[in-house]
Amino acid sequence: MKHLNFIHVINSYGKRVILFLACCLFFVLTSNAQVTSSIDTTKIKIGEQITFKVEVDADTTDLVVFPEGQTFGPLEMIESYKIDTTKNEAKFKLIKTYGLTQFDSGSYKIPKQKIIVGTKTYFTDSLHVEVYTVAVDTTKQSLYGIKPMIEVEKASSDWWIYLLITLVALGFIAFLLYWFIWRKKPLTEEEEIAMLPPYDRAKLALKKLDESNYLQRSELKDYYSELTFIIRKYLDEKVYDRALESTTDELVGRLNLLRDANQIELSTSDINNIETILKRADLVKFAKSAPDIELAKIDRNTIDVEIDQVKEALPEPTEEEKLLDKQYKEEQELKKKRRKIILTVGASILILIATYVGFGLKYGFKYVTDTIIGNEAKELLEGDWVQSDYGVPPIMISTPVVLERIELQAIDSTQQLKRTAFAYGDVNSSFNIGVGTTKYNLQEGEEIDINGAVEETIKSFENNGARNIVVKREQFITPNAAEGLKVFGTGEFPTDVEGQYRSGEYVILIFVSDDKSVMQKIALVWNNKDEYTNDIMDRVLNSVELKKVEE
Structure with missing residues (x-):
């Protein structure tokens, strides 16, 4: 009898375990998203389109974020299609399609793409693509000389709209001043x-x-x-x-x-x-x-x-009395004219003050003041930015101005093959942007000295007069999932006035290629007391992307 009870307990316990495992399996199957990627072809000719497709199976409650922008380097995204959504019971199937191309022949790799599903992050597989040149039959197609350069008209801007609004506003104010002050009103x-x-x-x-x-x-x-x-x-x-x-x-x-x-x-x-x-x-x-x-x-x-x-x-009034009377009338007219001038000036000042206060309350008084008197950092922040590639392999970054190329001599010719740099400003400027790429010729077993590169940059700050530099480190990941080292902190940097220093911040980003032969570095230094330079550097940092070096 006891034996039968024991068997009954074992059977009951086993059923519970099986039921528990089945629930866990159901939870895993229903809670985990599936992300797959594919391309329609692995071989194209220059300029042809590749269709890159990402399929995501996720819960209906999950928020799915697909990559946007030029995250497919070295290939160029030419179109991002709308998401195709289908529902299957309690899940959504999302299909996102991109049109990609490349205008240079060669073997390329589409980097891993970052997909966010709910609170989890997934990466697609990297895919290889071969781009071939287009054969030209010169026996059938005549060759022509290079055409001369032609001038291209500068793209039109909306400056005339602001000018028109300003002229209308000034005209309206002038009309009010004329109507209420200078107009000859009919006498009562x-x-x-x-x-x-x-x-x-x-x-x-x-x-x-x-x-x-x-x-x-x-x-x-x-x-x-x-x-x-x-x-x-x-x-x-x-x-x-x-x-x-x-x-x-x-x-x-x-x-x-x-x-x-x-x-x-x-x-x-x-x-x-x-x-x-x-x-x-x-x-x-x-x-x-x-x-x-x-x-x-x-x-x-x-x-x-x-x-x-x-x-x-x-x-009868004498000539002298008549003259005095005429002078009196002229004085009265002059008083009226002076009174009108005073009213006009006073009204104009009040209108300017009211306009300044109104815009100041809406946009901030510092912003309005900087707009009126001019602020270089503000103009750069709100101007047309340049998104460009620098170095080989390229570092993609957006900046308010084009970075100038700087040729550098190799520090150790036995170790470094080539070193290129691009920069804007210096440590004395309100902000400084530097981008550099160094290709090494390392022996087997050798590695790039990242710490040495960081110390070299910090030393260059000190050689240019910086002091009290605080150094912090953390990982940095670009929007296209490239991982690197971020060295950042604060310090005191020299100004144009000898002996004077200002508070500032710096960020150094270092990336090393998969084959450990190329180091890419970005150095930013700016005046952290200026809100415009802070916004500029935030925008620059958020734009950093790079192409992975082919193995």
Whole structure:
């Protein structure tokens, strides 16, 4: 009985183990992606297309990232086709196709391509391709001389769009300034009346008084207030400049004094008429007197006559007075012109400040300032970059300017066959880019001294005045999966001013070919306190790719 129980336990346990192993196997089969690659042909003629296909079987929840850009060196990608997706139960089958070509004959190897599926990274197999030349039958095809060089027009840019926008903005601002400041605006009724001579203004005021309804409504106080203001205003402008604020007795006394001094030819009866009306108006305004409506009309006509009498009594202006009056008008016009100029300048300054603040809040004040006054690093960062190959085998890198070739002498002619370098700037510049390729002639068992190459570069920094250099190391992988050594750190680098140093960073990338015969090196040095040079170097580092050396 115990034996049967033991067998039953063993059978039960075995079933559980088998079930567990089956679940694990199912999990592995369903969770692992499959990546395969293939080409439609391994032999082409120069310029013909190779179809490179990558097939990925992955879960529907996995994110798949295919390589983009020129990652197929030494072959050139001429087209990247859309991903073809098919679903099979809980999996997706993704097919990505690329069109590749090569314009030089030879034997080439398509490097491994990096495929990211979910959180895992896969690499395709490297594939060999033979590129053959095209045979030319010179007996059937005539040969011609080399054609002369022709000038090619420079590619057009969008500078005219920015110029047009600027001109439109300036035109709009100029229109606003003209419309609100310099334009001769139509005069209002009050302004037109103010432009009239004092006599015409007084006559017009009497006419408007006749059109009012003061007398019809028996509003004698308002009527006499307007009437006396008309005569006082006229006298204030033509006879006595304090006629408006003077009392009746003071004004009449001043008129008598001017008459006695022969400064105004006004009769005693005219002065008495003015005095009578002014005193009657005082009684109406302050003593609540109520004269007859007809008397009020008579007083109005009397004031009309007296205004004419005052005009006749005033002496003709002398030439000197006329000249002073002309100068006064010219001064007034000049004041108006100056006021317009001040308003224009002030408005322009406010518009510039508002524009600067607006763009500063959106893009940053430093960016706007550097755009206005100019910043070399910013212009290089935002300009047209150059993507080129340097050295043999080539190092592919994007830079804001083309690197210049520098011929170097071999350090040890018994060890090095050839050494080429390309560079821009130096350690004193805001940033320096150097690219070099060295091909060695090593004996069996010898290896390239990578540490020596690093020390040589660091030593060159120090020989050019750098100090306090901090050295760090880590692995570096390019977008096309080439692995190398990254040496980086900080230091103090000399400036153009003797004795002064600035904080800076450097990066040294070193790659060694599979056959251990070629070393490729990239050295970058820049001012890490400048955000533009930081962005430039980040972009340069992210663009580094290289072709693997054929074994």
